[in-house]
Amino acid sequence: MGRPPCCDKIGVKKGPWTPEEDIILVSYIQQHGPGNWRAVPSNTGLLRCSKSCRLRWTNYLRPGIKRGNFTEHEEKMIVHLQALLGNRWAAIASYLPQRTDNDIKNYWNTHLRKKLKKLQGNDENSTQEGESSSSSQSNFSKGQWERRLQTDIHMARKALCEALSLDKSDSSANPIPAQQPVTGSSSYASSAENISRLLQNWMKNSPKSSELSRSNSETTQSSLNNPSIGSGSSPSEGTISAATPEGFDSFFSEGNAFTPENSAIFQVESKPNFPNMNSENGYLFQAESKPSLEDSQVPFTLLEKWLFDDAINAPAQEDQFIMAMGLGESADFF
């Protein structure tokens, strides 16, 4: 039996996403929620692979994403976590909820690695490494690997402890500032601003000029004109009003500037608990990458209990454990 293939490569569009495609995707997810990516291209008419849709959502459109310059604190976190976890960008990103793994990976490769290299270059007389920390990992001795393993366990304990403590208290009890749960309008707003900015740029140019600037926008335009999209040709799939030409125009007309405040797409209740999919008002965004409070209220398994108990007893101060890992010196990096 099995399932049909993810997506046939024929007719699948590649390359940069257009604002129109973004809107279609966001509209769809607003109504149906993230997940079931396989169904997204067929239900929206997007000529994109499901994988591409997921990537676009998680790396760019998802609420709570912060773009632009990394703060010094974020840099430090990345350096520390990279030293601890290696190139496990998803794991690192889980400690920086407003950043995507792709973002962190790019930032590491383009900025931090060079910075470290420079630093180590200045320092190389005293050390034999003289390479980036990632490449130097191959030189890890057995003891270093053991230490790293221990660190991973420590991190797991810590994360579990924090996740479990969430349902007892609010986020103010969170020991790691950057790990605040993505909640409510503020995080959402940053993403909406991203899209708003993107779309405002797009609006500055007419759709025609936008078409010219995009190599494959013809296909997008045709998808917009596809009557199967929007206006609910498939009743069970709901409607994507912004995806219709009329809806699209009115959606971005002067009076309907795409802002966090008035966008119908991005209305999000600022409750600490994220509502479930398909609530009365349609799907409201939830932070995908963070476990919901309900999720953390599952009964403890033996392992979780062990981790949790141990974490409580352990001196879990981040600085202490960073210092214990001999990484304190990397703080001087800045």
Next chain:
DNA sequence: AATACTTTCAACCGCTCATTC
């Protein structure tokens, strides 16, 4: 102003693990 070179980052590719049938 034109060209070459470098940097940045969004997106793709291929792999692994999880899930479904």
Next chain:
DNA sequence: CGAATGAGCGGTTGAAAGTAT
């Protein structure tokens, strides 16, 4: 239980933007 497929991850690519000559 095994095969097929989905989802997610890390590495890599290439177009666009920026900078130097």
